[in-house]
Amino acid sequence: MHIRTRFAPSPTGFIHLGNLRSALYPWAFARHNHGDFILRIEDTDLERSTQEAVDVIIEGMAWLGLDLDEGPIYQMQRIDRYREVVKKMVDAGLAYPCYMSEEELNKLRDQQMANKEKPRYNGLWRPEPGKTLPAVPAGIEPVIRFKNPIGGSVIWEDAVKGKIQISNDELDDLVIARPDGTPTYNFCVVVDDMDMNITHVIRGDDHVNNTPRQINIMQALGGNPPIYAHLPTVLNDSGEKMSKRNGAMSVRDYQKAGYLPEAILNYLARLGWSHGDAEVFTKEQFVDWFDLESLGRSPAQHNPEKLLWLNHQYIQNTAPAKLAEMTKPFAHELGIDTENGPDFAQVVGLLKDRANTLIEIAEGAKLFYLPAPDHKIEQIAENIPTSIVPVLKDLIETLRNSDSTKEAYAAAFKQVLAKHQLKMPALAMPVRYALFATTQTPAIDSVLVVLGRDEVLKRLSKVVQ
Ligand code: GLU
Numbered sequence: 001m002h003i004r005t006r007f008a009p010s011p012t013g014f015i016h017l018g019n020l021r022s023a024l025y026p027w028a029f030a031r032h033n034h035g036d037f038i039l040r041i042e043d044t045d046l047e048r049s050t051q052e053a054v055d056v057i058i059e060g061m062a063w064l065g066l067d068l069d070e071g072p073i074y075q076m077q078r079i080d081r082y083r084e085v086v087k088k089m090v091d092a093g094l095a096y097p098c099y100m101s102e103e104e105l106n107k108l109r110d111q112q113m114a115n116k117e118k119p120r121y122n123g124l125w126r127p128e129p130g131k132t133l134p135a136v137p138a139g140i141e142p143v144i145r146f147k148n149p150i151g152g153s154v155i156w157e158d159a160v161k162g163k164i165q166i167s168n169d170e171l172d173d174l175v176i177a178r179p180d181g182t183p184t185y186n187f188c189v190v191v192d193d194m195d196m197n198i199t200h201v202i203r204g205d206d207h208v209n210n211t212p213r214q215i216n217i218m219q220a221l222g223g224n225p226p227i228y229a230h231l232p233t234v235l236n237d238s239g240e241k242m243s244k245r246n247g248a249m250s251v252r253d254y255q256k257a258g259y260l261p262e263a264i265l266n267y268l269a270r271l272g273w274s275h276g277d278a279e280v281f282t283k284e285q286f287v288d289w290f291d292l293e294s295l296g297r298s299p300a301q302h303n304p305e306k307l308l309w310l311n312h313q314y315i316q317n318t319a320p321a322k323l324a325e326m327t328k329p330f331a332h333e334l335g336i337d338t339e340n341g342p343d344f345a346q347v348v349g350l351l352k353d354r355a356n357t358l359i360e361i362a363e364g365a366k367l368f369y370l371p372a373p374d375h376k377i378e379q380i381a382e383n384i385p386t387s388i389v390p391v392l393k394d395l396i397e398t399l400r401n402s403d404s405t406k407e408a409y410a411a412a413f414k415q416v417l418a419k420h421q422l423k424m425p426a427l428a429m430p431v432r433y434a435l436f437a438t439t440q441t442p443a444i445d446s447v448l449v450v451l452g453r454d455e456v457l458k459r460l461s462k463v464v465q
Pocket of ligand 1: 007008009010042189201202203204207
């Protein structure tokens with residue numbers, strides 16, 4: 001079987017991280033099986049669909065590297081096709097016009113509720129052999145209803161939830177086209193899944209209720225239902241459904257906050273799927289390992305700390321040159337001129353082991369691109385004890401004559417400390433102050449390498465004059 005999967009988002013409202021997980025799994029399944037992955041934009045809800053949401057989806061997927069074989073295909077561009085299938089179904093007696101008005105439907109519902117029955121369409125306009133239908137009222141455009149099978153059940157083996165069985169008595173005759181002829185949601189999904197030869201539908205479990213209806217329509221159309229895998233929801237860190245209102249962030253927000261796409265992908269992969277106890281893995285490993293059997297059956301919970309931890313892992317394991325390229329936009333945002341001053345990749349290399357995000361790296365890098373501090377005499381007196389001045393002078397001389405390697409700089413410090421019988425902090429603090437007017441810097445010997453000996457000597461000399 002040639003595997004074909006799809007991600008079929010409705011571009012309505014806010015697209016959070018959990019939404020994109022529904023793209024990741026069908027993508028991984030298609031890639032694992034050398035199949036095709038299709039993006040279908042379900043934009044028939046004209047009032048709620050926005051271009052902004054479409055952009056967030058497409059950009060987010062591209063950023064994560066979820067490449068497409070087909071699409072994006074917009075449902076709004078397939079309306080003629082849906083109408084054609086509606087007509088075919090009516091002609092074949094698989095669907096029928098229903099002239100029941102809104103008021104009549106409401107009345108029916110009220111009656112059923114009063115009798116403690118489940119509200120459902122009563123089949124008034126459903127044609128049956130030997131049945132006489134009511135007279136067609138004038139001036140009313142009908143809806144088109146699907147002739148749902150009567151009796152029996154719809155059964156499918158859900159790849160996540162196991163066997164699901166729904167009695168047909170639970171399902172009434174679904175409206176597939178509105179009075180103005182526009183097709184309805186469940187119907188479009190079926191036509192698309194059939195036309196696109198989708199073999200596996202991997203989607204959120206909020207669609208479990210739609211599945212028996214979709215299977216019935218598909219079978220009526222002579223199609224073979226795909227395999228369904230319904231994913232449990234992603235909850236936020238307080239155990240609620242993720243939404244913008246309770247602080248969910250979009251992929252774009254994570255990008256802006258300095259997260260690496262590899263970290264987000266790795267994180268999302270584990271949000272409802274596992275491979276033994278593997279926590280950090282590459283995209284290739286993920287594709288290699290992905291199967292539907294290892295999808296989780298209970299809701300996954302978003303864990304921002306874990307995501308940050310993963311981001312740190314990826315930052316640590318990325319080569320400085322590559323990381324520098326990724327960090328540059330953030331540095332420029334902070335006003336750092338990465339082309340003027342120490343080698344940016346070297347600065348990034350110095351900071352990466354302690355950073356959780358690219359923004360943190362950029363913030364740490366700032367120090368190296370600021371002009372040399374312009375210390376006032378009183379400030380120098382306050383921050384550099386007079387007893388340390390001769391030590392600094394010695395340090396200047398020793399550094400001037402040492403090799404220009406990190407090891408040689410460290411040795412120069414050791415030598416000067418031993419001579420004056422001091423411990424590192426007594427010297428490191430004044431040095432940091434002299435170099436940057438702050439006491440927070442990365443390891444001092446590394447700083448020397450990055451800033452360059454000439455610049456260091458220049459800055460040190462200024463405070464001992
Ligand atoms: N458009 C639906 C949604 O965004 C998904 C439909 C499907 O995957 O079948 O929830």
